[in-house]
Amino acid sequence: MMLHIKNISLTLGKMPILKDISFAASAGELCVIMGANGAGKSSLLNVIAGEYPAYKGDVRIAGEELRKIPIAQQATTRAVLSQHVVLNQPFSVQDVAAMGRFVYSRHLDALDKEIVMCALKTMQVYDLRNRPYPTLSGGQKQRVQMARVLAQLLEAPGLQELDYTGKKMLLLDEPVTGMDILHEQLSLQLATTLASAGVLVVAVLHDFQLAAAFAHRILLLKAGALYTGGTVDEVLTAAHIKNSFGVDVTVLSHPQCNYPLVVTAATAGLFQSPAGKALNVF
Numbered sequence: 617m618m619l620h621i622k623n624i625s626l627t628l629g630k631m632p633i634l635k636d637i638s639f640a641a642s643a644g645e646l647c648v649i650m651g652a653n654g655a656g657k658s659s660l661l662n663v664i665a666g667e668y669p670a671y672k673g674d675v676r677i678a679g680e681e682l683r684k685i686p687i688a689q690q691a692t693t694r695a696v697l698s699q700h701v702v703l704n705q706p707f708s709v710q711d712v713a714a715m716g717r718f719v720y721s722r723h724l725d726a727l728d729k730e731i732v733m734c735a736l737k738t739m740q741v742y743d744l745r746n747r748p749y750p751t752l753s754g755g756q757k758q759r760v761q762m763a764r765v766l767a768q769l770l771e772a773p774g775l776q777e778l779d780y781t782g783k784k785m786l787l788l789d790e791p792v793t794g795m796d797i798l799h800e801q802l803s804l805q806l807a808t809t810l811a812s813a814g815v816l817v818v819a820v821l822h823d824f825q826l827a828a829a830f831a832h833r834i835l836l837l838k839a840g841a842l843y844t845g846g847t848v849d850e851v852l853t854a855a856h857i858k859n860s861f862g863v864d865v866t867v868l869s870h871p872q873c874n875y876p877l878v879v880t881a882a883t884a885g886l887f888q889s890p891a892g893k894a895l896n897v898f
């Protein structure tokens with residue numbers, strides 16, 4: 617599945633939110649969108665997810681213009697993890713994960729149920745499956761949401777020997793928010809495993825280390841426009857980070873893996889408070 621975005625602009629109310637963004641991503645890639653708060657990352661993901669059909673420009677998924685793809689077809693070919701999922705009804709954890717299958721049928725058959733259990737095990741929330749979802753911690757809820765989108769994507773209860781090339785797209789908006797380091801790694805490994813199986817994965821991330829370790833390509837947005845895009849090494853430079861986030865960083869090289877390690881520059885003096893004194897922000 618190829619995603620082609622050409623000259624996308626989006627206005628919400630009277631505010632220009634996205635400005636003339638173009639890029640392409642392929643099946644098998646983990647494409648990461650980064651940028652400062654308000655840069656337009658969620659808006660761009662929502663355009664690709666079909667949430668904002670009033671965009672200007674061209675979004676093509678596997679060659680078809682997004683607005684012409686029937687809603688039912690969109691729902692069965694892509695799964696979306698949104699930034700803020702609010703769910704207060706006392707559904708059990710396994711009910712929430714099972715919602716991923718509802719795009720195919722409201723009545724889950726044996727295969728659907730196996731897929732849901734597989735998704736719960738993969739995200740290590742199987743033991744919580746009978747708990748009411750609202751009673752979970754923030755990170756646990758996020759893992760259940762990952763299980764839900766995984767259940768939506770999978771065609772078999774396993775991650776081995778998958779071939780989803782040209783069939784599926786996964787859109788993740790800050791998927792690891794609230795997760796501990798183990799489950800951050802697990803989630804991004806899952807995203808790359810799915811990408812290797814042919815799923816086109818687009819993820820919004822704030823964490824440079826996760827992006828550096830897992831992304832095949834990074835798009836860096838600034839004020840609604842594409843500031844730069846390319847490989848991890850091309851995008852995660854001190855100059856690009858300074859220009860898009862306003863923070864001085866030093867970019868080191870990971871001693872084992874060779875990918876960039878972004879650390880805030882010790883010389884920047886940002887956010888330092890005199891030792892022992894409360895930080896006075898006003």
Ligand SMILES: Nc1ncnc2c1ncn2[C@@H]1O[C@H](COP(=O)(O)OP(=O)(O)OP(=O)(O)O)[C@@H](O)[C@H]1O
Pocket residue numbers: 628629631633651652653654655656657658659660
């Ligand atoms: N429905 C809306 N109506 C008007 N403006 C909006 C709407 N949704 C988002 N915006 C504005 O669009 C801009 C981009 O928002 P968006 O949520 O895409 O940013 P983001 O890069 O995902 O930020 P964050 O890192 O904080 O999640 C922001 O200035 C936001 O206030």
